[in-house]
Every structure is written in structure tokens, then in C-alpha cells.
Amino acid sequence: MNYLVNEVNRLNYHYYTLDNPLMLDPDYDKLYDELVTLEKETGTVLPQSPTQRVGGEILSGFTEHTHLARLWSLDKAQSVEDLLAWEERVKKAISTFNAANPRNPLPELSFVIELKFDGLTLNLTYNDGVLVQAATRGSGVTGEGILAQVKTIKSIPLEIPYKGLVEIQGEGIMNLSVLAKYNETAAEPLKNARNAAAGALRNLNPKVTAERRLDAFIYNVGYAPDKYFSHHSEMSDFLIENRFKVNPYTRYVGTIKDVISELDSIVACRADLDFLIDGAVIKIADMHTRSVLGYTEKFPRWAIAYKFEAEECSTTLESVNWEVGRTGKLTPVAMLMPVEIGGVTVTFCTMNNVADIERKNLKFALGKEVILRRSNDVIPELLGKLTDENDGLEIVTPTHCPSCNSKLVQRGAHLYCENKWECKPQKVGWLTHFASRDCMDIEGFSQSTAELLHDNHLLRHPGDFFDLQEEQLIYLEGFGKKKAQNLLKAIENCKTKGLSNLIHALSIPNVGKTSSKTFAEAFGSLERFSQASKEELLALSDVGEIVADSVLEYFANPVTYGIVRMIRTAGCDPVFEKVEVSVPADGLFNGKTVVITGTLSTMGRDEASFILEGLGAKVTGSVSRKTDFVVCGENAGSKKAKAETLGIRIILDEEFIQLIGMQ
Ligand SMILES: [Zn+2]
Incomplete structure (x- = not known):
């Protein structure tokens, strides 16, 4: 098993970190499947096993992690002047030190420049070569433990050659190409790669994190009591030797003038990157100088973040297209004279809704210059008209659907086409x-x-x-x-697919992913849900009048009701299963290792495992000191005997049924 784990981890390293696959996918899959089978048979899963990357059970909350060394935030520079002022402060501190230590002066000042990734900061703890914790930055002193989520990032090694206790920092990101691919089939497209990464890492269901296919760039050793680096490049080498993915962009320069010209070249190539950056980080390369300069209350004195400004430009608003969405809602889309902003050519941009057009004074902007802004988000935004005069042509609010020509209605800020069945x-x-x-x-x-x-x-x-x-x-x-x-x-x-997925798929107005889940849990089947009364619906948390009425109307409508019946008759009629519930943290079985043996009176062993896993337990095949409970049915043999010898709690058939709440 050790061999398989190491081999799959090694192949992953070449594939995800070095971008240099050693093996064809089918061969890799075969090895991986072999490992899965072996783990199932033996009931043993090594902590560094690559099978832990798919995301396990749903977690009930985050545990707090105290960082071994504080995670500092960085002083910020918004302009070249700020950078020069920082250099001035640094030089002064160095000359003061050198004057006091003439025999042991600091080396010539030099800098290292790195990209400032826009994602979620990660702090990874390795002990004895194994990834044992991963946490968010949090307050800088403590963060939230997100180990299960971070394990789904395939470029983060679960095991490293270095055996000492270390904490390593990096940034969890979502590549822009991955975001685009994800959005091709997502019901609700993710708007921003940073939020997509941060949201996924703070999701209690690690399977959701795994679906987002995140990546990470590693850039710092925060805590390593047994390791000394004299220069930034030594630390960088240490990270690479330990199989971390370090971004290839790292520049060492001698003067602040070189720093500034390097910043220009980063801006120029920014649009070609497959990930978001919001600036660059400039650090002093020599570690001794760093320790001499030390820290203010908030920041290290030896580093500064240079933040890029959000970019703005102006272009001509050529026309407005009204696009009809799934719910019949019309969205005005501004068609622009192509313009380059932040290295990307923009030709159109959403104008959100009728009210927004008025609010931004764009009503008479047709054919005129408008201001476009692109911050670090992928999606550009119209800020308003370049001049205040209403000298352009009017953006006429349509009265009829551009697609089916039926009369539109306005609800709130939005226009709707209600011709659902022919549009x-x-x-x-x-x-x-x-x-x-x-x-x-x-x-x-x-x-x-x-x-x-x-x-x-x-x-x-x-x-x-x-x-x-x-x-x-x-x-x-x-x-x-x-x-x-x-x-x-x-x-x-x-x-x-699960019941909550199907309810979401029905496209009931005002019913999204979260309320679909609520309904699935509350009613258990589509049949029950479709018969729910208004009182029953309103009794659920987070369900108000609007949502309740939407549900009632949906099932009262003969057309939608007929479609639902067709779907159910075709055999697509799932019932709600326990696994969808989040696990109660204080449950008896949560986090416990359980072995099932013998014949249970009311269910098979697979079903019992399934229920236990839903309650947060890990079900294994063999009894050891790590086992917390042994569930014994009829004819339980050697496993029961072993449990008795080891003093492990034995749960008999009847008690088990009670404990899992089925009686
Ligand atoms: Zn229409």
C-alpha cells in the first residue's frame, strides 16, 4: 500500500505541480483504482493517501487553528512615491545598523519581486513529512482549519521529504481557464475567480471544494525552527525541493528603479496569466537584513505590497441588446466599440436592469462615450456616461419580448416576458x-x-x-x-441524482439551490413536496410568502405539474437520503471509527455503513486499537471477540437501531 500511495503521489506531483505527466491517464486510473480497492479491503487509509483528495463527508463546522508563527499582513504602496518612501525608510534603518556594527555590516540592499495572487491565503502545517493541518489566515494569529478542503488541491503535497515541523504559506486560487470551463455547465456561473476559490475552501462540504479544481502557489516558509535560510532564494529552493508549486515568476533586482520597471512589465503581461493577481510583493532578499529590520505592530518592515489600481477607460456605447433568460427576465447588454482594458478586449457589458440604466444616467447615452471599469474581477462594469449632458440617443425600454414578441411586464427593477412556453x-x-x-x-x-x-x-x-x-x-x-x-x-x-438536485432543476421561480435542499429534507419526495400546503411551506426556516406562493403556483399549473409527472413516470423520482444532511457535531458516531460484524436483523451491512457514514463515522473492516465501536449482529465471530479483548464498546443489534434513530 505504501508503494501505491507513493507512486500515485509521485505521478500527481509530475502532473499537477510540474505540468509534466509521466503516464497516460488510463494507466494512472488503473493504479489509482488498485489503491482504492486495497484501502477498502484492508480498511486502512494512510493520511497521505491520494484517495483523500476527493473530499470526504460533510463537516459540521471549522476548528480553530493557532498558527505556529504569526501570519503578517503587508504594508501597501499605491504609487511609485510610496515605494520610494519605503526604500528611504529601509536605507535609513540599514545605515543606522551599519554605523553601529562597522565590522559586520549588512550586505548591499537587493530586492525580490513576486506576484501578489488574488485568492485565499493558506497556512499549511507539516509534521514528520505529512500534511497535518491547513488553515485560513484568519486574524493572523488564529485561523480556521480547512484541512479536508485543502487536501482536494492536487498540487499541494500530502507528504514532503522534510521531516521537521514547518508551516508553509501560499495562496489557494482558481485558474481562469478552470473557471471558464466550470461556468460552461454551471447553473449559476461564478463571477470571480477569487470568490470562487475562497468560497470553495470555506465550504463545509469538501466535495464541493473538489469540484472547483483549485490550485495553489506556495511562497513562504513561516515557521521552521530547525531550518535557517540566509537568502530568499534558499527558501525558494527549499520549497521546490519539497515539491511545492512555486510560481515561476520571481525576480531578483538590485535597485528600486529596477523594481519599478519590473512592475511595468508585470502589468503588461497580466492579461496573459491564467490566474488573478492584484499586484506584486516586493521583499528584501537578504534574510539577515530582514531580521534586523523586524516588524511594526502590523507589518514586516522588509516587505511591501504594490497594488494595481482598478482600470477605467471610455468607449462608445453602440447599441443595447435585451437578452431573455431562463426565468423570462430581460437583461440589457451594452454593445461597445471594442476597447482594451487591463489587457483584455471588451466588446459588451451587462447593464443589469432598467432601473440601473436610469441610476447611472445612461438613459440618453446611445452613440456617446461611456466609462468602463474593470477591477480585478473578470466582468467589466459600466460606471456611467463620460459627460453629464443627455446628448445621446435614448435607450428605449422595450414593451415586447425581442424573442417572441409577447407583451412584457415590469416587476420591481426588472422586465419579464411571461410567455414561458413559446419563448x-x-x-x-x-x-x-x-x-x-x-x-x-x-x-x-x-x-x-x-x-x-x-x-x-x-x-x-x-x-x-x-x-x-x-x-x-x-x-x-x-x-x-x-x-x-x-x-x-x-x-x-x-x-x-438526489432529490434536492431535482427540485432545483425544476426551475420553480424564486427557488434556488439552498431552498431546494430545505424542501428535499423536509418533504423527502417530489410527491409529498408537490402536495405541501402553504402552512407546511411557511413553517420551514428561510421560506417566506414569495417562495411559498411560487411553489404552490408551480404545482397548481397544469403544464408544469404535467411535466413533473412525466419526469417522475420516466423513473426519475428520487427520495431524500440521509447523506444530504450535515452531520451533527455532537452525534455519538461523528468522527468515530466503527466496525460492523455479523448479520443485522433489519438491514444489510452496506446500508448500515451508509447510515453510519451519514452520521460522520468512518466504517472500517477490521478491529484495532483505533476502533471506537463494534456493531454486532447475529453470528458475530472473531471481530466481536477481539473487541472484547481490547475493551472496545460493543453495540448490539437492537441498541444500534435505537442509536441511529430508526426506532
Ligand atoms: Zn419572450
């Missing part, structure tokens, strides 16, 4: 939403697939998914036998 973007929107990852996760079904099948009269609404036939698909453009079969297989597979 193509709404139909395609629902199909795409239904198939998206957060809903039924029909693999390979994108918006363009939805449009193609809709235009060929094969799909009108999600109820039609389950009637699709291979011979209808194979002659479609871009389809063939293989692709048709794959799609049908993916549709068949989606029937195993």
Missing part, C-alpha cells in the same frame, strides 16, 4: 439549467445542445429528455452513434 430563450434556458452540474448533471449537454434539440423539435421541456431515442439523435448535426449513445446514457444516469 425560445426561456425554453432553452430551462433545458440547460435542468442539465447543469448543480442540477441533474447531464454530462456533455450544453446550451448549444439544448438549442439544437429544441430547434429540431425533440425537446420542448425537461419532461422530453426521457423520451429521446437514439435514431432521433444520430442524424443531427454534429451527432453520431457514439455521441447519441453517450447522451442517452448520461440522461439515464441523471435519474440517480
Whole structure:
């Protein structure tokens, strides 16, 4: 097992950290599967095992972690003047020291420049070569433990050659290409890579973290009592030797003038990076100088962060497109004369809604210059008109749907097309939403697939998914036998998705992912949910009048109710399963290792394991000193005897049923 763990970890290192795969994917998968099987058979999982990267059970909360050494924040420079002032302070401190220590002066001042990544700061603790904790920055003194989440980042080594106690800092990020790929099939696109990474790492369900496919750049050794570095480059080498992913951009320069010209070149190449940065960090390269300069109350005196400003520019507003979404909501989109900002060419930009157009004084801006701002977010934003005069053409608020020409209604700040059943973007929107990852996760079904099948009269609404036939698909453009079969297989597979996914997929107005989960837990089946009374709905936490009415209207409408029935009749009718509940932290089985042996009277061993895992337990195959409980059914043999010898608590069949709350 040790061999397999090491081998898979080594292959991962080459694949994710060095970007230099050593093996073809199928061969890798074979090794990985072998390890999974071995772990299942033996009931042993090493802490550094790569199988721990997929995300385990849902956690009930964060544990606090006290950093071994404080995580400092950095002093900030917004301008070249700020940088020069910092250099001045540093030089003064150095000459004071040198005057007092003429025989042992500090070396010539030199700097190291690194990128300032825009994600979530991570503090990784390794002991005896194994990753034992990972935490957020928090207050700098204590942070939140997020070990299970961080383990899903494949470029972070679970095991390192160095055996001493160390804390290592880096930044958890989401690559922009990964974000774009994720958004292709996400029900609710993530707007910003920083929030996507930070949100994923602070999610109590590590499986969600794993889905986001995060990465990390490592840049500092924060605590290493048995290790001394004399120069930044030594520390950097230490990180690389220990298999950490260090960003290749690191520049050593001799003068602040070189620093400033280097900053310009970072700005110039910023748009080509596959990750967000919001500036650069400048540090003094010599470690002895660092210790002489020391810290203020908040910052090290030997480092400073140079933050890039949000960029603004102006361009011409050429026209406004009104786009219809899944819910019938119209969004005005500004079509702009192409303009480069932050190294990216922008040709359009959302204007949010009618009220926003008024608020930003853009009502008469058509054909005129408008101000565009792009902060570190991917999505640019219109700030307003360049001049105050209303001298442009009017942005006319449409009265009829640009797609189906039915009359629009205004609700709050938004315009809606209510012609749900004959308005193509709404139909395609629902199909795409239904198939998206957060809903039924029909693999390979994108918006363009939805449009193609809709235009060929094969799909009108999600109820039609389950009637699709291979011979209808194979002659479609871009389809063939293989692709048709794959799609049908993916549709068949989606029937195993959980109830909360299905409720979310139904696209009930005002019902998102969270309330879908609430409903799944409360009602247990689609049938029960569709019959819920207003009182029952309002009794749930977070459910108000608007949501309750939306649910009632949805099921009272013969069309939507009919579609739901089609979906259920096709065999897509999941019931709520315990595993979806978050685990109560104080539960008897939470965090405990349990062995099941013998024949249980009311359920099979697999089912019992499933329930125990839902309660936070780890179910293993063999009894050892690490076992907390042994559940014994009829004819329990040697495992029961061993548990008795070791003094492990034995839970008999009847008591077990009571403890898991089934009686
Ligand atoms: Zn319409």
C-alpha cells in the first residue's frame, strides 16, 4: 500500500505541480483504482493517501487553528512615491545598523519581486513529512482549519521529504481557464475567480471544494525552527525541493528603479496569466537584513505590497441588446466599440436592469462615450456616461419580448416576458439549467445542445429528455452513434441524482439551490413536496410568502405539474437520503471509527455503513486499537471477540437501531 500511495503521489506531483505527466491517464486510473480497492479491503487509509483528495463527508463546522508563527499582513504602496518612501525608510534603518556594527555590516540592499495572487491565503502545517493541518489566515494569529478542503488541491503535497515541523504559506486560487470551463455547465456561473476559490475552501462540504479544481502557489516558509535560510532564494529552493508549486515568476533586482520597471512589465503581461493577481510583493532578499529590520505592530518592515489600481477607460456605447433568460427576465447588454482594458478586449457589458440604466444616467447615452471599469474581477462594469449632458440617443425600454414578441411586464427593477412556453430563450434556458452540474448533471449537454434539440423539435421541456431515442439523435448535426449513445446514457444516469438536485432543476421561480435542499429534507419526495400546503411551506426556516406562493403556483399549473409527472413516470423520482444532511457535531458516531460484524436483523451491512457514514463515522473492516465501536449482529465471530479483548464498546443489534434513530 505504501508503494501505491507513493507512486500515485509521485505521478500527481509530475502532473499537477510540474505540468509534466509521466503516464497516460488510463494507466494512472488503473493504479489509482488498485489503491482504492486495497484501502477498502484492508480498511486502512494512510493520511497521505491520494484517495483523500476527493473530499470526504460533510463537516459540521471549522476548528480553530493557532498558527505556529504569526501570519503578517503587508504594508501597501499605491504609487511609485510610496515605494520610494519605503526604500528611504529601509536605507535609513540599514545605515543606522551599519554605523553601529562597522565590522559586520549588512550586505548591499537587493530586492525580490513576486506576484501578489488574488485568492485565499493558506497556512499549511507539516509534521514528520505529512500534511497535518491547513488553515485560513484568519486574524493572523488564529485561523480556521480547512484541512479536508485543502487536501482536494492536487498540487499541494500530502507528504514532503522534510521531516521537521514547518508551516508553509501560499495562496489557494482558481485558474481562469478552470473557471471558464466550470461556468460552461454551471447553473449559476461564478463571477470571480477569487470568490470562487475562497468560497470553495470555506465550504463545509469538501466535495464541493473538489469540484472547483483549485490550485495553489506556495511562497513562504513561516515557521521552521530547525531550518535557517540566509537568502530568499534558499527558501525558494527549499520549497521546490519539497515539491511545492512555486510560481515561476520571481525576480531578483538590485535597485528600486529596477523594481519599478519590473512592475511595468508585470502589468503588461497580466492579461496573459491564467490566474488573478492584484499586484506584486516586493521583499528584501537578504534574510539577515530582514531580521534586523523586524516588524511594526502590523507589518514586516522588509516587505511591501504594490497594488494595481482598478482600470477605467471610455468607449462608445453602440447599441443595447435585451437578452431573455431562463426565468423570462430581460437583461440589457451594452454593445461597445471594442476597447482594451487591463489587457483584455471588451466588446459588451451587462447593464443589469432598467432601473440601473436610469441610476447611472445612461438613459440618453446611445452613440456617446461611456466609462468602463474593470477591477480585478473578470466582468467589466459600466460606471456611467463620460459627460453629464443627455446628448445621446435614448435607450428605449422595450414593451415586447425581442424573442417572441409577447407583451412584457415590469416587476420591481426588472422586465419579464411571461410567455414561458413559446419563448425560445426561456425554453432553452430551462433545458440547460435542468442539465447543469448543480442540477441533474447531464454530462456533455450544453446550451448549444439544448438549442439544437429544441430547434429540431425533440425537446420542448425537461419532461422530453426521457423520451429521446437514439435514431432521433444520430442524424443531427454534429451527432453520431457514439455521441447519441453517450447522451442517452448520461440522461439515464441523471435519474440517480438526489432529490434536492431535482427540485432545483425544476426551475420553480424564486427557488434556488439552498431552498431546494430545505424542501428535499423536509418533504423527502417530489410527491409529498408537490402536495405541501402553504402552512407546511411557511413553517420551514428561510421560506417566506414569495417562495411559498411560487411553489404552490408551480404545482397548481397544469403544464408544469404535467411535466413533473412525466419526469417522475420516466423513473426519475428520487427520495431524500440521509447523506444530504450535515452531520451533527455532537452525534455519538461523528468522527468515530466503527466496525460492523455479523448479520443485522433489519438491514444489510452496506446500508448500515451508509447510515453510519451519514452520521460522520468512518466504517472500517477490521478491529484495532483505533476502533471506537463494534456493531454486532447475529453470528458475530472473531471481530466481536477481539473487541472484547481490547475493551472496545460493543453495540448490539437492537441498541444500534435505537442509536441511529430508526426506532
Ligand atoms: Zn419572450
